[in-house]
Amino acid sequence: MDKLAISATDLTKEYGERTALSHANFSVPAGTICGFVGPNGSGKTTTIRMLLGLISPTSGTGTVLGENISQPEKYLPKVGAMIEGPAFYPALSGLENLKVLATLGGFPLERAEELIGKVGLGDRGGSKFKTYSLGMKQRLGIAAALLPNPELLVLDEPTNGLDPSGIQEVRELIRDLANHGTTVFVSSHLLSELEMISEYLVMLREGKVIFSGKTQDLLAGAEPIIVAVPEYEVDLTKLVKLIEDSGHAVALRDGAVQVTSSKEWAPTLNRLAFEAGITLASISTVQQTLEETFFEMTEDEA
């Protein structure tokens, strides 16, 4: 088995009656990029905080870089993290904020200056944090996470507030780090971004892990979608009813019907439509994206 950067075994966190995370089991192989996805309130940040020793699990256990999460001092010097958005002292400059953390972690102060340039804040490093835009704050948060030259980088919504070029820069940065052996555990709402970079995925819903494994296994396991467009729009309703009567799930989107089914059913659909007097202008099968799979998995079970 691959060396693991993160593992969770029955990890549970309860706040009184509310269960934020329930018996989570997952693992993240070292040196990979692992996406961490789930709707708001599904327990992502709680999980990340437990992995970083900020909150104690109610039960269960976990390891980070081979060390038990009950002893964060053993692994945190090798971990960089940005949790729930960047948090810094507003009255200090971006550079000075980094220097506070560099001093605390025992890293050379030159590393702070180097990282300010690396994340594109070189000319604004001396400005107070409170004057930064959301995107600049996010860049500073990423710089702070990179301070220890981490073996494991944990990023919670790193692209929030970034413009498209900023998002691309973060994507390239993550890929570059992974190419140099850093494990990246990244949560994001931009599922298309995660689909592009993540080799592994952990998916949460209502505090439970609903998928943990390779991204390609998740997508391969998802049924494709048959997209059919009738020649005449008036036939849409008739076509939907026809599909529903045949026992398939169907959705109406952008003047087309979308059927979740195996691609082998496409000729059958074509024939059924013809027999019902509906001419199809087009019919095709498409593989579900991560976003579509995510919605299917998180909504269907809700």
Added chain:
Amino acid sequence: MIRVVRAEARKLRRRSLLLSTFATVGGLSGLFTTIVYLMINSKSGNSRRGERISALQLSQPDGLVYGFKLVGAFLGIVALCIFASQTAQEYTYGTLRNLLVRQPSRMKILIGKFISMKIYALLIVLFAGGFSIALSYALAGHAKVSTAKWSSHAALVILGQTTLNIFLSTLCFGTLGMILGLLFRSPISAIATGVLWTLILENIISALIANTAKWMPGQNFSNIGEGGSAIASYKYSLLISLIYLAAGSTLVAILFKRRDVAN
């Protein structure tokens, strides 16, 4: 531990905080010392509660620190505000999580913070004392106060004792601020509670109920700065303050160590 102290020092030495703190301390020190010397012949008095301090009294060895003693009581409030805000802001800014990722030992964070703020409090006291003494020398001639005994050995001993007492008093107030900051996790709530209790509520309670002053934490902290008073001896105030602060510190240290960092 030293890394925590140095990291905290980086925050404490920011220009806006330094300027506002030292301007406040300098202003208070200057104001009280000036009143003592410039209002020396005023019928309404030149000290607290209308008390009159004559030129003869000021020309004694302890006359040198008279202004310093007056401002000493207020340095505690300044320290309370700074200690409370520097501690509680880690929660309101959400920066505590960054600190704990870089230094997972919560006790090291807490003790390192305390040490750095202690050094800051010492600087405040030394600045206030130095400014008050310089001003005393500058104004002594105008008030016809002889400074001959101010450079005696006895005067130096009194200066040393007063500085130590005011520092201890300031530290007690500051520690109370830190305790409140950790309890309330909000600078405004911590400062408001601390100032309201020590400056107003304690005085009201002491005025309404006899013999309660010597049990009040704020009164005892101030009493240390004054080197003891008719209300309570210096040693008594030290002991009572130590008990209060040890109990409070133990409570917040346990809370700080065990509490989830969820913000």
